[in-house]
Amino acid sequence: MNPAPLVALVGNPNAGKSSLFNALTGARQKVGNYPGVTVERHSGRFALPDGRPVELVDLPGAYSLEPASPDEAVTRDVILGQQAGERLPAALIVVVDASNLDNHLRFAMQLIGLGLPIVIALNMIDLAKRDGLEIDTSVLARELGVPVIETVAVRKRGLEELKTALAHAVGDGTLKLRAGHGFVHEDLATVQRRARALAMKAIVSESPARRFTHSLDGIALHPVLGPVILAALLFVMFQAVFSWSKLPADWLQAQFDALGGWVNAMLPDGVLRSLIADGVIAGVGAVVVFLPQILILFLFILILEASGYMVRAAFLMDRLMARVGLSGRAFIPLLSSFACAVPGIMATRTIDDPKDRLTTILIAPLMTCSARLPVYTLIIGAFIPDRAVIPGVGLQGLVLFCLYIAGIAGAFVAALVLRRTVTKGRGSGFMMEMPKYQWPRWQDVGLGLLTRAQIFLKRAGTIILFTTVLLWALASFPQAPKGVKQSEYSIAGHIASGVETVVRPIGFNHDISMALIPAMAAREVAVAAIATVYAIDANADDAAASTQLKDRLSKAWPLPTALAFLAWFVFAPQCISTIAVTRRETNGWKWPGFMVGYLFAVAYVAAGATYWLATLAGL
Numbered sequence: 085m086n087p088a089p090l091v092a093l094v095g096n097p098n099a100g101k102s103s104l105f106n107a108l109t110g111a112r113q114k115v116g117n118y119p120g121v122t123v124e125r126h127s128g129r130f131a132l133p134d135g136r137p138v139e140l141v142d143l144p145g146a147y148s149l150e151p152a153s154p155d156e157a158v159t160r161d162v163i164l165g166q167q168a169g170e171r172l173p174a175a176l177i178v179v180v181d182a183s184n185l186d187n188h189l190r191f192a193m194q195l196i197g198l199g200l201p202i203v204i205a206l207n208m209i210d211l212a213k214r215d216g217l218e219i220d221t222s223v224l225a226r227e228l229g230v231p232v233i234e235t236v237a238v239r240k241r242g243l244e245e246l247k248t249a250l251a252h253a254v255g256d257g258t259l260k261l262r263a264g265h266g267f268v269h270e271d272l273a274t275v276q277r278r279a280r281a282l283a284m285k286a287i288v289s290e291s292p293a294r295r296f297t298h299s300l301d302g303i304a305l306h307p308v309l310g311p312v313i314l315a316a317l318l319f320v321m322f323q324a325v326f327s328w329s330k331l332p333a334d335w336l337q338a339q340f341d342a343l344g345g346w347v348n349a350m351l352p353d354g355v356l357r358s359l360i361a362d363g364v365i366a367g368v369g370a371v372v373v374f375l376p377q378i379l380i381l382f383l384f385i386l387i388l389e390a391s392g393y394m395v396r397a398a399f400l401m402d403r404l405m406a407r408v409g410l411s412g413r414a415f416i417p418l419l420s421s422f423a424c425a426v427p428g429i430m431a432t433r434t435i436d437d438p439k440d441r442l443t444t445i446l447i448a449p450l451m452t453c454s455a456r457l458p459v460y461t462l463i464i465g466a467f468i469p470d471r472a473v474i475p476g477v478g479l480q481g482l483v484l485f486c487l488y489i490a491g492i493a494g495a496f497v498a499a500l501v502l503r504r505t506v507t508k509g510r511g512s513g514f515m516m517e518m519p520k521y522q523w524p525r526w527q528d529v530g531l532g533l534l535t536r537a538q539i540f541l542k543r544a545g546t547i548i549l550f551t552t553v554l555l556w557a558l559a560s561f562p563q564a565p566k567g568v569k570q571s572e573y574s575i576a577g578h579i580a581s582g583v584e585t586v587v588r589p590i591g592f593n594h595d596i597s598m599a600l601i602p603a604m605a606a607r608e609v610a611v612a613a614i615a616t617v618y619a620i621d622a623n624a625d626d627a628a629a630s631t632q633l634k635d636r637l638s639k640a641w642p643l644p645t646a647l648a649f650l651a652w653f654v655f656a657p658q659c660i661s662t663i664a665v666t667r668r669e670t671n672g673w674k675w676p677g678f679m680v681g682y683l684f685a686v687a688y689v690a691a692g693a694t695y696w697l698a699t700l701a702g703l
């Protein structure tokens with residue numbers, strides 16, 4: 085006897101497949117397992133209106149036919165008739181969430197392209213109506229070329245119509261299936277565009293908010309305009325980091341200077357005064373003045389996230405990411421890494437493919453985290469003239485933008501190389517729900533900024549304070565005799581001289597060598613360390629004590645050295661926390677070891693190349 089024809093329920097996650105499955109099959113269900121994988125097989129039976137029995141399977145939700153997880157792989161394999169222990173379905177019921185039409189139609193269109201008999205269940209029609217969304221089902225049916233039935237799975241509405249349409253689709257079972265043959269790989273952006281166009285056509289009316297989101301997406305996701313807008317936004321962001329922060333940063337600097345002056349006046353000359361003024365105030369103060377810049381950066385990130393634009397940015401980046409073998413899902417972890425690689429690396433847990441995930445972890449430290457900002461801005465402030473390249477575009481902001489781009493480019497090249505060597509494997513596609521646009525809630529943005537400020541100040545008060553005081557101690561003893569520079573005579577000075585033999589070929593001087601080791605604790609410490617060492621040296625020389633750090637740097641370092649230092653920080657893995665979290669997320673020392681090794685090597689080469697090119701160019 086022939087088994088009953090198989091019908092599979094397919095659709096995006098949360099479309100209501102399981103609800104529809106329950107509504108159709110009731111208590112006649114069986115739960116098994118697909119052989120070889122840990123994915124459950126839910127099946128049940130029901131009768132078509134003409135009395136014929138069919139077997140229904142509820143497949144795991146998927147965004148596309150390019151699986152991003154073992155569950156999605158089962159879905160694809162069943163549909164294509166390639167799943168062990170499953171026969172080829174005679175028809176598919178594609179479940180589409182009516183209130184999320186463009187996202188769900190995308191997958192439906194891919195499935196229709198396969199050429200299998202299909203019935204679309206336009207589910208959650210109740211929620212769509214509640215939201216003031218009216219859909220012309222006949223337009224959908226005509227354009228897609230398959231029956232479209234409105235259903236409310238949880239209310240068992242539309243089931244009879246669905247069964248009737250299904251009976252036609254299954255036919256007499258003699259239809260030779262062509263599954264797999266009609267599968268043309270269309271790129272994501274094209275399908276998405278077709279899906280959106282169809283959704284616009286089928287939607288008769290919708291609430292103003294939804295209409296707004298739709299028309300805005302027409303611009304934000306436009307193949308040409310979209311990337312231009314994204315680039316412009318990022319550009320404005322980096323310009324703002326410089327220009328808006330100037331006043332508050334100067335103000336903070338003045339407060340720390342006043343505090344240092346006050347301590348110097350109050351305390352007698354000696355070890356305690358040096359500890360407080362040179363160690364704590366100069367060191368920690370040098371980092372804290374960057375608070376305004378960090379807050380401006382986060383203001384942008386928080387607004388972009390809360391407004392719903394961030395996911396669009398991820399979508400725009402997807403094709404670029406795919407080109408270097410990364411999943412689009414890597415975008416959010418990589419973007420969070422602009423704040424800090426630690427949460428970024430933790431966010432890679434959302435990437436199912438282990439090799440995709442590992443690649444993302446290994447390149448996350450190349451995204452310019454906010455801890456680099458103090459280093460970048462100090463050096464840029466000291467060495468790059470504050471003038472406009474063209475009216476409205478400052479050179480300093482431009483250089484900062486380029487440093488970010490250098491990090492991103494480095495990450496992409498690294499991904500490309502890693503994907504062909506240590507993390508070889510096929511990349512997976514990207515699918516994500518597009519949330520609707522909305523005004524950010526200012527309370528949330530404010531709260532986000534407050535948390536950021538707290539985290540930053542806490543770092544300044546703990547890890548940065550600790551390492552600067554330690555460095556102060558190492559840099560202050562033993563006391564140098566008159567006429568000898570304290571920073572060279574001290575313990576730290578001797579350690580730095582050891583480091584210097586390694587980094588001299590790439591143009592690094594004694595100051596930088598001194599800063600590199602404590603900067604392993606956190607990158608900002610490099611700034612604190614330089615400030616502390618200068619403060620200690622300046623004690624002998626009161627005239628120098630009153631000049632600003634960046635002015636002293638610009639006198640002491642040749643330009644090629646400063647540029648090499650910037651290049652170093654683009655790549656160097658100067659952060660214990662990142663290494664620790666990589667160890668935790670990859671369960672061992674192998675990958676953090678690899679990461680540190682390759683990043684230091686790249687940093688060394690990049691800094692060296694920068695130094696020698698700049699020197700040859702006569703800068």
Ligand SMILES: Nc1nc2c(ncn2[C@@H]2O[C@H](COP(=O)(O)OP(=O)(O)OP(=O)(O)O)[C@@H](O)[C@H]2O)c(=O)[nH]1
Pocket residue numbers: 095096097098099100101102103104144145146207208209210211235236237238239
């Ligand atoms: N209002 C309403 N809610 C629905 C409808 N269909 C499903 N739901 C609800 O939507 C949620 C998701 O439904 P599921 O049936 O679990 O979705 P699914 O497609 O099986 O999801 P995955 O298995 O995760 O892919 C549940 O909370 C359901 O109660 C509907 O037609 N109307």
Ligand SMILES: [Mg+2]
Pocket residue numbers: 101102103142145
């Ligand atoms: Mg389900």
